[in-house]
Amino acid sequence: MAENILRGRAWVFGDDVDTDLIYHNKYLGITDPKEMAQYSFEYYPGKENFAKEAKPGDIVVAGENFGCGSSREHAVYCLKELGIPVILAESYARIYYRNAVNNGYPVLVVPDITKKVKDGDELEVNMDTGEIKNLTTGEKMHGDAVTDLEKEIMAHGGLIQYLKAQAEKQQ
């Protein structure tokens, strides 16, 4: 099996990035995830143009407690739809983390990553081993693996797909 390796440009965010900064409450009425992508990080000071400038494959890097605040799943959908393949943060708020897993969206815990990566650095992430390389500086890091149940949910592409598969298995 070919190794699952991602390469992309980093966008670095700070600590305690709340759900209004990721996806503002103004757009909560939208139900189609495809429409949500354009509003990603619109309220984040200095990165208001993120949704326009980020290319599919770019990687979001953040500090502690990423996604704190509301339980809105939009804050996961918007980045997924924009083509951000993975988030690498020092830690996640609980509900954000569950929402990501339940949507099959990979979010890795990487200690001290905001000290080791700057905006625009090229990153390489091995999704199988959790190894992360900053190709710009040569520095290496490691992302934490998730629990088996979480892995299984993610492997199915999310909780809803996982449940469907479970139901089919039982029949």
Add this chain to the structure above:
Amino acid sequence: MGKTFAEKVLGKSAGEDVKAGQVVTVEPHFCMSHDNAAPISKIFKKIGVEKVWDPDHLVFILDHAVPAPTDKHAENHKIVREFVKEQGIKHFYDVNSKGGVCHQIMCEEGFALPGLVMVGSDSHTCTYGAYGAFSTGIGRSEMAATWATGQIWFRVPESMKVTVKGSFKKGVTAKDLILKIIGDIKADGADYMSVEFHGPGIAEMSLAERMTLCNMGIEMGAKNAVCPPDQKVLDAIRNNAKTDAWEAIWADDDAVYANELEYDLGELEPCVAKPHTVDNYAPVSEIKGTEIHQAFLGSCTNARIEDLRAAAEILKGKEVAVRTIVIPASWSIYRQAMKEGLLDVFLDAGCIINNPGCGPCMGNHEGILAPGEVCISTANRNFKGRMGNKESFIYLASPLTVAASALKGAITDPREVL
């Protein structure tokens, strides 16, 4: 070795002996959704199940944008009503005089009960810990999955013990305590944890005050927050419980905690959370005189009858200097305030009273700010743009501080006007 509240409740629900770190699957007793029951019902339909596992376990309460301010919101409400009919959901609080803010209704109407496991598709679901429930917020996909299966998985959380002693000095409230705690341990200080409030200071508090504490557990990252199910709780639920499946459960004295904090209520002073994070603590004395343009007395955090009484005491016979929006947390609170003459006090003082609901708290309607404007609010979040405009500023404070500031048009120490 003793067990924490979370270990006991999740263990009982899972039917096994559990400790922190273990993953368990449990059946939640009540699943609460608000206006977002509409998008959740769409996700539910994708699962391919016809009926929810048990309609009596679902509670829907429309509150986020009521009555509907836009066609989009109206359409969502319509979808919720159709789903309620189709699934036979009896616990439904529509846009009428029986409802209010979802978390208030859950407590007031006897859904929040000791020892129950409860989930809600809203982050402030942790409020029900004031009644001794294990309650936590979840996302939409997860709620849809729970409707379908009646099951949800949890990692049994580590616990934090907050022991509270002493009593409040005049002008200081439960809101000042929780803003101080969050300021001390920061927005991620209780990430993934179950926060237990202990001590004589908590025993002294009303359920309204305990709800304010538990409501803001999420603002320090907590999975749930909980107070002991004491006599005050038992009295409140006696003739009101929606099920008899509850049981008063509390942590053992020798339970093991990941972290322990202690607070003396007598040492606290009126405070605010400055823009744009809830952990941006400042005593009012440090920032008094900051000009404001709007005051908001409302939300699931601080709009109960006790909060309205406290604000009315300050506003009685006086006039506000800035636009002041009052939104009681439920229609029964609204009626009670009417009977006690509090609504007259607010109207005489120049305040606006809106219908119970979330109002401007998360920027939907009924009090959006203009660029450059400053609002002092009794709500729970001051994130950039939370009240609808990213160039505006929100200070969080107690009902007393909000009322005192409304009088002066600037952030004011309530002790100056009490």
